[in-house]
Amino acid sequence: MSTRGWFRHTALALGLAFLYIPILSMMVFSFNNSRMVTVWDSVNSPTLRWYVRLFENEQLLGAAWISLQIAAMTATGAVILGTLAGLVLTRFGPFRGRALLSAMTTAPLVMPEIIMGIAMLLLFVSLEQLIGWPTGRGMLTIVIAHITFTMAYVTVVIQSRLAGFDDALEEAARDLGARPVTVFFRITLPLIAPALVSGWLLAFTLSWDDVVISQFVAGPGSSTLPMEIFSRVRRGVSPDINALATIMVLIVATGVVASTVWMKRQERKRLLEEQMARSDAG
Amino acid sequence: MTQKTVDRAQEYVRIEAVTKRFGDFVAVDGISLSIFKGEIFCLLGGSGCGKTTLLRMLAGFESPTSGRILIDGQDMAGIPPHERPVNMMFQSYALFPHMTVESNxxxxxxxxxxxxxxxxxxxAEMLDxxxxxxxxxxxxxxxxxxxxQRVALARALVKRPKLLLLDEPLGALxxxxxxxxxxxxxxxxxxxGVTFVVVTHxxxxxxTLASRIGVMNKGQIVQVGTPTDIYEFPNSRFVADFIGSVNLFEGQLVEDEPGHVRIRCAELDxxxxxxxxxxxxxxxKVAVAIRPEKIELSREAPSGDENxxxxxxxxxxxxxxxxxYLVRLDSGRVVRVTIPNSERHADQRVVWEEPVYLSWEPSSPVVLTV
Structure with missing residues (x-):
């Protein structure tokens, strides 16, 4: 092997190790029989006891269910608002306050989460005093707060898709007699669908693992999964958290691998069809 | 070249003193134009001459800064693209990528x-x-x-528009x-029987396409006419130079009679x-334009001492x-001459570095004053 090949392989191995050893060790320790997280019980391992414990833990499962609902609602809300914002920013031409709107929608990308959290809490408290809504803190306030910060990411994703989109397609639809609303639902929306999906997934993930903002705007009985994990870890890491983390990693990994394979296959099919069309005369 | 007879009485599109400004830039500068029913009208010009802007104003994607556009007698001001009796074929074709040919x-x-x-x-009928x-x-x-390209054409024509706008229809082929x-x-x-307005550079x-051509330059229409008119009787140095190739000689009128003129050009002997x-x-000060195919090449001196x-x-x-043939005159000026190769054997043809005479008919030159 040449020096360069050797170097490249080492760099790759070290890079992967840096990224994945923490996750791998966590997965391995989730099968550890010992109650001590850092001591490997080589006699009785591997075991599935922590997985069993996990599924008996109503509190953790409840928190996971709450997190799932919040993440799904957040992602949906953020995609709707983010699409509207992206549309206004790319399609409405230069209007008064456009630069301001653009800056304001993307501000949460750089805003410290802790400040967002405090601001949201203050807003909800004073709103409740003024108009009596939202009453108390709970899932609703978490969803509203999450939409606020995830919308910024969704807007950026959708805006870039809309910017790379041939304006002539929308013009052609209008020229063929479609009203603006029809153009949006039949042409624009289907064509930016991939961006909607990735925006939704992005917002879902951000909401799913947010701790800081949730901490401020959550109420009693609305602890999300990351909040629950965080409060447990403070009392000492228990091995069932390892089991939970392992399951989450596996779900995410399966999703990522499946979508990559699917996209690769679509791309290959498309290339093949384009080639066939070119070789077709005429 | 196609020569079609168009019923001139039937004006279908009327463009009245239309101007379009984008900020300080004047894209279309006071154009007035009539397009007749059933003709193929070509807007011809280089990039940035305003031809596409004019087309987009007909389709309704841009509105004139001033002036009026009438289609079939109806003022188009304020009428959005989806309510106009006009369809357009886009340069990129703009086929909807997520739909089949049929759904498009x-x-x-x-x-x-x-x-x-x-x-x-x-x-089905249109696809056929x-x-x-x-x-x-x-x-x-x-x-x-x-x-x-054909699907894009079918999509625009299936609506049975009275007026079809085509933006560089063959550009991508x-x-x-x-x-x-x-x-x-x-x-x-x-x-x-649809009226076509074609934009092309x-x-x-x-x-080939047009029954009439409007040559555009810097937001204005400089000449409107049949392809023959535009080619044989250009009205300005710009049109003569833009359409086909031409030899332009600057000169001065020395004799101006109703039936003929004489012009002295410094570059011609x-x-x-x-x-x-x-x-x-x-x-x-005038210019004499002579097309390369209207100049004859000979070894012997032509009769007469003019032209x-x-x-x-x-x-x-x-x-x-x-x-x-590129011929360098005694004055140093290079003149372009084209000769059809009507004979197969080339023994008689002139060769490199051979001295030759150029001559042309008195009806061939076009005198340009602008």
Missing amino acids: VAFGLEQEGLAKTEISRRV IVKMGEYGRRKPHQLSGGQR DRKLREHTQFELINLQEQL DQEEAM STVFVDHGISAAPDA RAHGVVKEIAYMGDMSV
Whole structure:
């Protein structure tokens, strides 16, 4: 092997190790029989006891269910608002306050989460005093707060898709007699669908693992999964958290691998069809 | 070149003193123009001359800063694109990538709220006309460039518009396909009786397609006429130079009679005699334009002492159907001459560095005052 090949392989191995050893060790320790997280019980391992414990833990499962609902609602809300914002920013031409709107929608990308959290809490408290809504803190306030910060990411994703989109397609639809609303639902929306999906997934993930903002705007009985994990870890890491983390990693990994394979296959099919069309005369 | 008779009484589109400004930039500068029913009108000009802006104003994507556009007698001000009796074929074709060929063509009819059976009947009929009947279930990315062009045409024509706007309709096709498609377009236009307005930067395309051409420059129309008018009787140095190739000689009027004029050009060793009168001030600075194919090349001195020049052949380019000769005159000026290769054997032809005489008929030069 040449020096360069050797170097490249080492760099790759070290890079992967840096990224994945923490996750791998966590997965391995989730099968550890010992109650001590850092001591490997080589006699009785591997075991599935922590997985069993996990599924008996109503509190953790409840928190996971709450997190799932919040993440799904957040992602949906953020995609709707983010699409509207992206549309206004790319399609409405230069209007008064456009630069301001653009800056304001993307501000949460750089805003410290802790400040967002405090601001949201203050807003909800004073709103409740003024108009009596939202009453108390709970899932609703978490969803509203999450939409606020995830919308910024969704807007950026959708805006870039809309910017790379041939304006002539929308013009052609209008020229063929479609009203603006029809153009949006039949042409624009289907064509930016991939961006909607990735925006939704992005917002879902951000909401799913947010701790800081949730901490401020959550109420009693609305602890999300990351909040629950965080409060447990403070009392000492228990091995069932390892089991939970392992399951989450596996779900995410399966999703990522499946979508990559699917996209690769679509791309290959498309290339093949384009080639066939070119070789077709005429 | 196609010469069609167009009923001039039937004006279909009327453009009245239309100006379009984008900020400080004047894209279209006070254009007035009539387009007649059933003709193919070409807007020809280089990039940035305002031809596409004018087309987009007809479609309704831009509105004039001032002036009026009337289509079939109706003022188009404030009428959005989806309510105009006009369809457009886009330069990029703008086929909807997520729909099949059939759904692309059906899209416009669905907006009219026609019955499903009526839609599928008309879609099938139109796809047959453009010879794309077999490809209805394909998606746009499964088609070649020429096929996409025909689907785009079908999609625009299926609405049975009175006026079809075409933005560089053949621009994306390769050379061989272009020629074929040009004639198909003309046939289709005659068959359906639609008025076409074509925007192009390609003069060959304009010459073949158009019944009339409007040559544009810097937001203005500099000449309107049939392809023959534009080629044989250009009205300005710009048009003469823009359409085809031309030899332009700057000169001065020395004799101005109603039936003929004489012009002295510094670069030519004889005066130019033109057998028709022109309207210009005496001693005016004028230009003489002579097309390369109207100049004759000979070894012997031509008779008469006007409309001739002497020079040496510097370059010969053999193009198959004709040859292009670049001749350097005694004044140093290089003149372009084209001679058709009507004979197969080339023994008699002049060769490099050979001294030759150039001559032309008194009817050939065009005198330009602007």
